[in-house]
Amino acid sequence: MTVARQLYELQEVDLEIADEERRLGQAISRLGKNDVVVAAQEELDTEKNKLEELQKQQRALEREIDDLASKIKAGNDGLYGGRVKNPKELSNLQHEVELFKARGDRLETKDLELMEQVESVEAGVTELTDKLKQVSTEWQREQEQLGKEKMSLESSLNDLRQKRQELAAEFDPKTVTLYDGLRKNKGFAVARVEQGICRGCRISLPSSELQQVRGGNVIQCGSCNRILYLP
Ligand SMILES: [Zn+2]
Known part of the structure; x- marks a missing residue:
């Protein structure tokens, strides 16, 4: 020869070594790196916070609606209970009850809108929970694969470096x-x-x-x- x-x-051996070293470097840099999982978790957390905020708004609104309902009831009791007799007072009370009712209607509409928003965000939370699960499973699988790849590359590189040494000695x-x-x-x-x-x-x-x-x-x-x- x-x-x-x-x-x-x-040179063929050196090129092979360089290629395997590059692949080993890539595998090592991807090992333990879980950006995708972290991003999916953050996305889910954001959506959960949004849901919590909406539910809080909904509870406050419903308390307000209940409160108005009590006021309307009290007003009606006054109007039809016979306790209030003065016409001016009756007229004022009637006006007040009408205002309460109008406000109550507006709040009911708002409550319906909020309910729709809550449903949509709840669907988002479910979707993002599934996504996180999927991404985590994939990540786990990828990490296992990378671990195996790293081991196999390290062993193959050992052999190649040994071979290189023998060749170079000639x-x-x-x-x-x-x-x-x-x-x-x-x-x-x-x-x-x-x-x-x-x-x-x-x-x-x-x-x-x-x-x-x-x-x-x-x-x-x-x-x-x-x-x-x-x-
Ligand atoms: Zn040349």
Whole structure:
């Protein structure tokens, strides 16, 4: 096997390591992160507060309606009970009872509106409770999956790093330094040659260079400096 081919294999392992490290990083950053659940809980809490506020308003309104009903009853008792006899007083009382009734009607209408609002918010609370349950279940499942993924990636990375070490040990230190330097600067160090073109920079290689690459030597592309590998 030529050195270029060995380097290419080393690069394949390095790319695999980089990919798995990226995936491991993603899994770790998502582990324990429960924004979605927190957001669903907050949404539900807001709706519950809204419901509580409406129910409070409703109770106050109903107390007021009861209060008015007592006043109307007392007024009617006065009007028809025979206790009040003075015509002016009777007329005033009648007027007062009419005002109470009118106010009572307005409050009843308001109460109906509030009841509708309460029903709608109650439906919202039910919906958001279901949503929270669903989101929590999904989150739980996702966390379990991420935990498994993390473990499997860690184990696979161990193997890959071991393999990398073994592969790297086969080169002379100068070659490894060249390879590592190129990898750091260019993202990848070894470029395939296809149809006389360096796939690293897509430039046609001069025939002299191609000749040397065919010989299996460690030759760098004159344009991008990458180590050329002819499959
Ligand atoms: Zn090149």
